[in-house]
Amino acid sequence: MKLDPRLARRMIQDMTLSGLSPKTQASYLNAVNRLINHYQKFPKRLSSEDLRRYFVRLMESKEVVHSTLAVYRAGIRFFVERTLGKSWPALDLFRFRRPRKLPDILTVQEVKTILDAVRVKRNQLCLKIIYACGLRLSEAVSLTINDIDGARHLLKVCGGKGRKDRYVPIPEALIEELRDYWRTYRPTSFLFFGVHKCKRIRRATIQKTFKLVLQEVGITKKVSVHTLRHSYATHLLDGGVGIRTIQEILGHSSLTTTAIYAHLSEKTKSMALPVVDNLMNSL
Template sequence: MNWSAKLINHRDEERIAVEFEKDKELIQRIKLIHGARWSQQKKLWHVPDTKENRERFHIIQKDTKISQEGQEHLKQFIRWLSSKRYSPNTIKTYSDALRSFLVYNQAKNICEITNADVLDYNNDYILKNKLSASYQNQVISAIKLYFRTVRKTKIEVDKIDRPKKPKTLPNVLSKEEVKNILDAHANIKHKMMLSLIYSCGLRCSELLQLRPLDIDSKRNIVLIKQAKGKKDRITPLSPKILELLRTYYQLYKPKTYLFEGQEPGTIYSPKSLQSVLKQALQKANIKKPVTLHWLRHSYATHLLEGGTDLRYIQELLGHNSSRTTEIYTHVSTKSLQQIKSPFDDL
């Protein structure tokens, strides 16, 4: 059986891509590996980049050692991030990114690293390995933040350039498509989770962190605490959603979180929530590669098309900058539908 394996970065995650001609036995074998997934976009199977999987697929282990000095600086950086109360996810993202940069420059003392070394890292590691612009941006953020905390350095932080950001538009569903997705589940818990994401424009993490007390039925609002950027915000609660929530609450009686896992008091897993959406898409016969974030994008766009002021949408989504919210004006069809194509006059 012929197959090949290589290291890839898929959606900012280090993975091992396994390619082979369609073979039922190989497919069954790879499915047994924990974390194995099929990429419809890349048309290949990929598994987590672990020591066990590298040995399994004969991937030569690259040098991932970090100098003793680098280890000490990395520890200090993590302590500094923690003292600034960065979220655990951000701390992991930044520390992993900095580790990658320090591994690349392990032959140099920290104080000897220059802007030229950052340029070499971008060209000889990130671009060479075809890593994404968003991952490169994460590394640059970590390097900038880190070297601002280091006193003796040759790095000029303000002269470190970020990659050119691609101008992509948010993916938006029609109201009919959203309705089909939300109506797909007979299970009220699954229906409730997807409905709340769309009706309030929530991020996945925001939904899973909700607690029963965050639903204010007297004022018809949802309180979203310590969301992205350590910010609290409120969003209107639809009367239809409130009715659905009351039915859900009577059936499930959640204790700690509004949506709990199999064990009472435990948080519902993001992976399970993604699975809920996947099942809804299959039942609704929607072939688009819809993600949970598409529901948030659709909420914002539908608000804009309904006449809601952009400033209010910015507050509802929790955006720091109005520029972030303005992107929805490019996908709203309200104004576009009023434009008559010259083709119609032919």
């Protein structure tokens, strides 16, 4: 059982007007549909006790992580308050705080080892730009040739998290690699294209490459492509770059999000890592 198509369309319209990204819209709609499917009746027929039991069951069954529970609550709240124009005070009773875990980071040498082991130049450069510019994977695969300002050593990152554009510095060494890449592969639209030049490379392709290389070089840390971004931020902090500057480069809306790297940096002070240009020169 799912949300009535008419209400679903209205909810999507409301979310679009609120500026929510397609990914967030899909998550919110899924949250409402899961609730409806669980009870086999529409939200307006559910009581506060129904809602309480639903979230208790999810927490006890450990079907979803805390961050997903928070998304479910936000999606249901949006539907009730914005689309239905009603209130559901019971939603205020739930607080889903994610256990704070510091992510693993890679040393500069580990980053170098990983990148050197990538045989496909396109995939290698994509991973390298994620690290050297602190990008999210989704941002890297969406880059176009027009996003590179070689003269000013800047990279325009369009439609980041929260649909916010930003500029990030590109190290000189990476500028030269990008020029060589362009001369060899001649991308016409997306910088990292897939089978067809008019289409971007799939995120899964880069994720698979990263995973295979980890196995090949024997790195057993629990890391992913996103770890390159974490590592970049931590290395910058160790190199003396201010946390507010790092916040702007990463595109974090809150300094609290960036502050986690201060904890990681305390664990890696002894590495005495250089700042971004020196980082790239060592790769």
